[in-house]
Amino acid sequence: MEDTISNELRINERIRVPEVRLVGPNGEQIGIVRVEQAMQLAREHDLDLVEVAATARPPVCKLMDYGKFKYENAQKARESRRNQSNTVIKEMKLRPKIDEHDYETKKGHVVRFLRGGDKVKITIMFRGREQSRPELGFNLLKRLADDVVADGVIEQNPKQEGRNMHMVLAPTRKKSEARTEQEAEKARRQARRADEAAAEKAEEARLREAAKKQPRKKKRGPADNMDPDIDL
Template identity: 55%
Template sequence: MADQPRINRMIRVREVRTIGPDGTQLGILPIERALAMAEEMDMDLVEVAPQARPPVCKIMDYGRFKYHQAKKAQEARKRQVQTQVKEVKVRPKTDEHDFQVKLKKVREFLADGHKVKVTVMFRGREVTLPERGLQQLQKMLENLGDDVRVEHPPRMEGRNMFMLLAPVSRSAKKS
């Protein structure tokens, strides 16, 4: 309730700066007179600036006001960019052609604005040679060039070695 404006009889001050439904200033009025004006117009008195002295209230249709605010919030959520973490897995012995296919996929994910987790999976005794996995990750970074930013450098976790990559922002590329 704290994030919603006070309306009609919930406004508990002596006088308010009143704005008409068309946006015209009606001046500083006693609360009872402002409420009477709103009722005459079959509208609500809505407190739009409670921190002001005296508080600013507007005569409006509160139901319509809430509807438009909900629509604005929905549009704002729609415009937000959803970044996902995509994962590409390779092995220490991944062949050159397979590596290039994985590299192409990583580039696609980065171009779409997603973060990419590149994982090197070790099987059996391969885990004793982590430097081969590190070579694969370094090779991936060299091939990607300046289009990528390393968020988490390569590190081992169990039988896997991984690093997290993020696309370089457009504004950072220009400078």
Template identity: 60%
Template sequence: MPVPRRFDRRPPERDTTRINERIRVPEVRLIDETGSQVGVMRTDEALRYAQSRDLDLVEVAADARPPVCRVLDYSKYKYEQAQKQKAAKKHQTQITIREIKFRPKIAEHDYSTKKGHVERFLRHKDKVKITIMFRGREVTHPERGVMILDRLAEDLKELCVVEQRPIQDGRNMTMLLGPSKAVLAGTLEEDQARAAEAAAAQVEAEAAADAAVAERDEAAAAEQAADAAPAADEVASEDAAASEEPAASDEPAASDDAAPAS
């Protein structure tokens, strides 16, 4: 069954700006189409002044004495004002308050899932109300709720600011998180990229320092080995010379006076 359309029955906003013949005061302070002061004159004279230039006489400061009127193209003026209001509304950030509920005895997997929801809302520049729901005798241990809320705020500290610290309200404990300045300014990703580059540069510098130390140790070891080589050669030469000398006999030499065998 088709849903009947609902029409906006509110009357359109009425333009209350007084222009031309709707300006009923006897005299006005006139500003011409260039923005220059013309001075105070009768209203009918100011109207003729505007009509002679195919423009409108528009009251821009009704509370002044006398009221201030400008000579301009009112249709163009209304269009420009509407464009300015549209641009101002476009740049306004509409903050929505979301709510995520936790239990004091929450499992780690459920905590990670709900933390992801909070992170997504914060990245969308929404505020998030965190509610800890106590049941039964759990309400006698509010510190468990405070621990969860403090942990969440710490885990998301780059994305959020704590706008309202944990407060107890009956069986519920609440905390309000708002998007951080970096999130609102849209610079969070840039800040994280710069931090990652700085960390990578630090790791690279530490690796280069370790390589320099290793190279220096290797050079020192090579130099020490080179200094030890001549001494080793000298010891080897002495050992070789000693091995070439005749070995002394342990048997007694034969005597010339020995009697010949009979």
């Protein structure tokens, strides 16, 4: 069997030890066997012998399709990088004595960011004597975290730095999941609009058809306006 060389794992003829602890293709434990026997089993199943735990004694090897294994790992790595690169940190600034209306507005923005799969840095800005009341900022951050708990979790606990206090919220869903849900919602809205347009056209057609069935009024001529009792 052709030997594909990996920089991380030794496979097939590159495994140069007397014996290995062999794991089957479905995860079944075969036991400790001579490496030649393990290679023979790999050839019989048209699979690769892959060393998955080199530091074990004896090393642990598994029978697998190594090309498929590398492809799946590459796919997972790309997905992980995509999620990391797509993660954006938004920032929302609040005052310790923010009024209720402004609080609800800013909370709405935070929820929208989190549902979009982005992290949110919450900054409480202290001014003047407010700096001597850090508990105001802490309580406000705790309230906000409790209010958005369905969409985000605390990734960085409240921390005061100079005149500001910060907290970071992380979304409960990955960016890719949020994007999938947004696309599904967009598709639902488009389908709903299409249904409404079709229903409107059908109603217009029905009204036109009903209008055609209505008897036409006879046009009145000059004689229709004369008194019938008048002798001409």
